[in-house]
Amino acid sequence: MKAILVKQPGGSEQLILGEYEKPKPGPTELLVKVHATALNRADTLQREGKYPPPKGASPILGLELAGVIEEAGANCSKYKKGDKVFGLLPGGGYAEYAIIDEAMAMPIPENLSFEEAAAIPEVFLTAWQALVWLGKLQPGERVLIHAGASGVGTAAIQLARALGAEVLVTASETKIQACLDLGAHKAINYKQVPFDKEVLDYTNNEGVDVIVDFIAGPYFNQNIDCLRLDGRLIILASLGGGKVDHVELRKVLAKRLQIMGSTLRSRSKEYQIKLTQDLAAFALPLFRSGKLKPVIDSVYSWENVAEAHRYMEQNKNTGKIVLRIG
Template identity: 45%
Template sequence: MKAISISAFGAADVLELADAPTPEVRPTDLLVRVYAAGVNRADLTHRTGGYGHPNFGDSPIIGLEIAGEVIGKGDEVKDFEIGDRVMGVVGGGAYAELARIDYRMAMPIPAQLDYVHAAAIPEVFVTAHEAMMHLARLKSGDSVLIHAAAGGVGSAAVQLAYATGATVYATTDGSKLARVEHLGADTAIDYKTQDFAQVIADKTHGRGVDVVIDFVGEPYFARNIASLAHGGRLVQVGILGGGGKVSVELEHILYRHLQIIGTVMKSRTQPEKHDMIKRFRAHWLDRFEGAGSLEPVVDSTFPLSRAADAHRRMESSENVGKIILTMQPADLV
């Protein structure tokens, strides 16, 4: 099969199309002919050596998110058959014609979705649900501030918050404000020209928001704390602005009853990941069909052979929603 190979860590140019062996199917695996794969920030970290080793836990091939057709399965697989259309999160190996996936990490593709849009769902919507609904316990009538709202997880979080009945504040680049509002944000904030903490204070008359979902990290931390209401929850999902150190007055945590929660899917145990998929599937999977359905947001598609260009697109931060690799035969040349 064809797959993307990384001979050395580095810039996008290290991504090369090469031959690779078909993955071995274990008892709980599905073997999937991949038609589309999502590109994620974790892939950039993998490519540049941020995880310190060439394989991502389960495969020497890069990539965490697939959509395709089941062509084989292990003896312990339940509820899936050959020919089923599936999407899901893999422990590596997505940038390839064939990939294996633990059946408990797979979900059926809603009937109205093609493979490209299906590949835009698993990683970002599961992460958004886990952070905002499960950990932060967002409910109807609450308010939430979502940073990086035009990105993959951010755009998913905006939709889930809107569907839940929350008041949604969202930060993004000024050129993307209208798009973020279309996804469900009540107030879109240009992070380059506006102080989001001041906007939150003004809009909420000093109360603050119940939940903050942040992907940026240290540069936003103090203002995130200031933007929380009494009993508010900050969920740290990423550190795009750099890790570094943060400081906080413990009195604010104590007397305002604040909670600071961190979450990263890739460091969860396999049973925890199974539970994350199960929770998302139970709450939202059927909401991708019919009127008023959730919308997998696709920014652009690239053939697998142009994986380097897909990474450059993500590094530019110009995308709104997901960047998808496609694996049609004509793309594998």
């Protein structure tokens, strides 16, 4: 089969369209003819040699797929050949064919294209994990979502609104309106003003219940100041750096704060299956009705994958960057 390969660890110029052995499904697995996949930060890190795939996973890049089942394993009962499915992968999405465990696959809603379906799994599962499984976000609570126009950010805004929460976000000036259009109640230009002051002014000094953060170090103390009593901080990445020079731990104690860090790719298959099924039960009806929608910034042919990677690394996108396969 054809697949996007990495010649050697390095920049986007190392990505080439080449040949790779077609995978074979196990008893509980589906072989899917991939029509679309999507880019994730993990792809650029893996391309650079900084984020190896989990043990046993395909070395091919790509953490999500949308396509048509070519073959179902002997013990598969939920899906059959010809069914359209999408889902999260440990790797292998940048290829003509990929393997997905049947329990990880979700049916593509009839109103969504392959490109739209491919833009859902990683960001909506990550956002669901952060907001619901870790953040325990409740109706009527407030959540602050950093990088509101990112893939996970755009998913988190919509899910938080669907859960009945009040949504605040940080974003750059050109992306503010996109966040508001998705349902954010308050969007803060973090380059213009200290976000903690804006959050506290907007909430009459009450703060927020949950924060979803990708920046880490530079935002840590401001996040602590923004949280109210029994607040929860979920750190999903450290794009701004992983160190904090000074932490006032008495604030953590006085506010009874919970600080959590998490990644999704390193989780067990059993965890990912439960997360997928939990999200699907809540979100698939909302995707079918249009109340939730994948947010796509741009679609590239997989022949232009290097250009797509460069675009992601420039932080220009609002929502997902999708690759059309074939």
